[in-house]
Amino acid sequence: MKKIYVQEEWCLKCRLCEYICAYANSGFEDIAAALKDKPIRPRITVEESGKISYAVSCRHCDEPSCVKGCIAGAISKVDGIVKIDKNKCVGCFTCVLSCPYGAVAAGPDGAAMKCELCVENSGGSPMCVKYCPNRAIILE
């Protein structure tokens, strides 16, 4: 299964990945309607530390702490992708507490959210990879 990887030497700190991620997962067709004057809720985070920067999103771990800790059994790993079943999630956020990469967050609907490689949203394939202007985010 392919994973998203980040090459920090190419990251420009532009944060376009955060915006495009929030848009792809917003449910809106119009990007302005999705993002303008709203707090954005990306599932990828650009971290900056001194001169370096890099984007962090779900690693789809081999031993996922979020799956093992979920009190509702709402998180599972299927075909290499760690997914949250929003219908089962009760929003306790044990997954946020468990993820060592800080890659799970509270979603707008009260359920937890994380990168699911855009397989079920409007993107279809990882939008952060597609739109990263300097190819710092890759899928391989």
Place this chain on the structure above:
Amino acid sequence: MDYVIIGNSIAAAGCIEGIRRADQNGKITVVGAEPYHVYGRPLISYLLEGKTDLERIKYRPADFYEKNCCTLVKGERALKIDAQKKRVTLSGGAVLPYDRLAIATGSRPFVPRIPNLEKYEYHTFMTLDDALKLQEKIKTVPNARVLIFGAGLIGLKCAEAIHKSVGEITVADMADRVLPSILDHDGAEIIKKHLEGYGLKFLLSTAANPDSFDFDILCVCTGVVPETELAKECGAEVGRGIFVDGKSKTTVKDIYAAGDCTESYSEVTGKRAAIPILPNAYIQGETAGINMAGGIASFDSALPMNAIGFFGKHILTAGVYEGEAVRAKSSEYRKIFVKDGKLKGFIFIDDFKRAGIYTALIRDGGDISGVDIDGLAENAGLNLFPKNFRDEVLRAKN
């Protein structure tokens, strides 16, 4: 290979999945006292609130046992373990032989000695049946006045679960604050005020005596104790919980244990303790299962951690509250505890972004003496970890 698992909650589910990671063929028999498919116990409050239902409360899909080739014996208890002959006697009379046994008996409600309690009908709040029974009782008493003994995790979750369907709720506790197991004084004040906004009344530093209160329904939510009798009787070392090592082994050959019924040594806390939280139950169960089936797994990094919410306010905590406390200026309550150059614990209320990075920092015991602590209280990133760790996690293979 014959595997028997006593108990059918989260540790058992972990154990089943652990066994199947290492052995696809062995026979697994699960003995569950409750007549249900495995469900998430912490979900019972959400069930009464109407935020989940009996179908969605299932911890694993409906075909879980079938897919894992497990026989589930529902509604029966294990009465005795014969560790010499390696067999388990069930309440229905059956005797199950085992090659490897897992005890995942969980815990039971702890009901302290409360004066005059024997005069009253009371409810506990741990299992699905407890929840359903309380729900039925509430239906028979319009605008019930409910008294809850215990302002801890269970008592307050119970209060939230029923508040829409009862008249009034009073919570009494000997402790001087709510949620004493996870919150410090200041954090507890925030949560208490929030709960009072929903009409809950609190009587703290108050001895439990039902004669002193007017109420219609009484709930005793004063914690849980590990269910250890079976293990004790078959000769396993038992303290507060059944003692297990990092492989989830008890001191009796071929008998493992996992979940709320156990206690174990943690490299993180440096202590031997029972930490009855769901993530530990799953991981211990999975660890037991893998080792039972001849694989290799260990878990020695348990630490106290809790994520819980009440009426939309969320609390995420981990570790111990020792050392210097530093609060984030930008949030209502985001506090970290640092001692000897290490992160020891945190309490986050509502602003809990990237909490897992802090949990990992506590677990790894990494040196943060060079880190800006005020900044760390505000937010955390992977820059806190060594570069080689980050490279390994984030970067493509070159």
